[in-house]
Amino acid sequence: MSTDGTLSIGELAERTGVTVKTVRFYSDRGLLPEAARSSGGHRRYGPESIDRLRLIRSLRTLDLPVPVVGRVLDQEDGLEDVIAGQLQELGSQLAALRWREASLQMLRDCTAEERADRLRLIAAVAAPPSTAALARFWRRWLPARLPARLVSAIIEQAVPQPPTDPTPAQVLAFARLHAFVSRPCPGTDQGQPAAHRPDHGYRPAVLYDGLGEAYALASASLRAQRPPQEGEALDCFVSAYAHSCGTRDTPTFRRRLSGLLAADPRIDHYWQLTAELRGPSEPTPGAAHDWLCAALDTHTARPAA
Known part of the structure; x- marks a missing residue:
């Protein structure tokens, strides 16, 4: 010095x-x-x-x-903010590595005949994967002109989040789900439920406002492993459809609704793959809908007293 x-x-x-x-x-x-x-x-x-x-x-x-x-x-950026940003970036990098590891394990453990198809599926999915394609699918599938709050709530319930530490089976399920929603979606005149179409006398916004509560009630029964049955969940479900078309919940309406729901196009494959991602402890809206439809069918098939 x-x-x-x-x-x-x-x-x-x-x-x-x-x-x-x-x-x-x-x-x-x-x-x-x-x-x-x-x-x-x-x-x-x-x-x-x-x-x-x-x-x-x-x-x-x-x-x-x-x-x-x-x-x-130079104190232009606070150290705490920089650390938080680095942690977030590192978390994304680790998630990507875990996803890639599970993808490689999935490819390693499949047969030679399966490998080409699985490679094609995972090549279309980023690591870590984005749910943007799934959200777009629901915006196309849902009725037009639903309130934004309803659309957001439905997408939150219907779109599964990719696991942070996925198994090879979950990677494959998400890749298949991504492929499913990336196909062209049928137009409103082809493949959409009747209740999505106002020209059939329904008010979709009223319907979906009520279905959320009905699905929540049915999910509680699914977790408790109760069979489809009459009760508050079914009453709420039928009421949502009745109010959406300006009528009352009557035995006649229930029989007609049972037939209409049986004729609706379905997206069972979507819900099956979503269930694989979420696990059996978290019922999907699709599982809740099926439970309620089964309860309605049982109820309407019973002879009147």
Whole structure:
């Protein structure tokens, strides 16, 4: 250290346990300001540069890019925010690695005949996967002009989130689900339930407002492994359909509704794959709908007293 308290580039490197090349690198990028230049034009650094360089090195061991380190040092970015951002990015990277690992295990464990088809399926899915295609499917499938709050609520219930630590079977189920929803969706005149179409006398927004409650009640019965039966869930289900077309819940209406629901197009494959992703402990809306339809069929098939 010179008489004015400054350090040469070599002295700073020695004090902090780095190479002269490292000091020059951070200095050239503005992270380590010089205090002065010697008469011979050599760099001189103040004693505070020792702590600053040690902090730079600590931040760099966290794999923070040089520009981010500079913003932290200049207090343009808070260290807590930077750490939170790095943790989020690292979480995404780990999720991608776990997904790729499960994908490779799935390919390793299948037969040679299955491998080409499975490769095609997983090639269409990012790692970690996005649910955007599934959300688009539901926006096409749902009736037109539903309130935004209803659409959001339905998509939240109907779209399964990819597991953070998937099994090979879950990777395959998601890839198949992605392929299913990526196919062309039938138009409103082909393949849509009758209750989706206002020209059939239904008010879809009224229907879906009531179905959410009915599905929740049926899901509780499914978790308890109760067979389809009459009760609050079925009454709520029928009431949703009755109110949506401006009529009352009567035995005649129930018989007619049973026939209409039996004739509706179905997306069973979607719900089967969703159940594989969620597991048996979390009933899907599709499973709740089937339970309610079975309860309605049982009820309408019983002779009137």
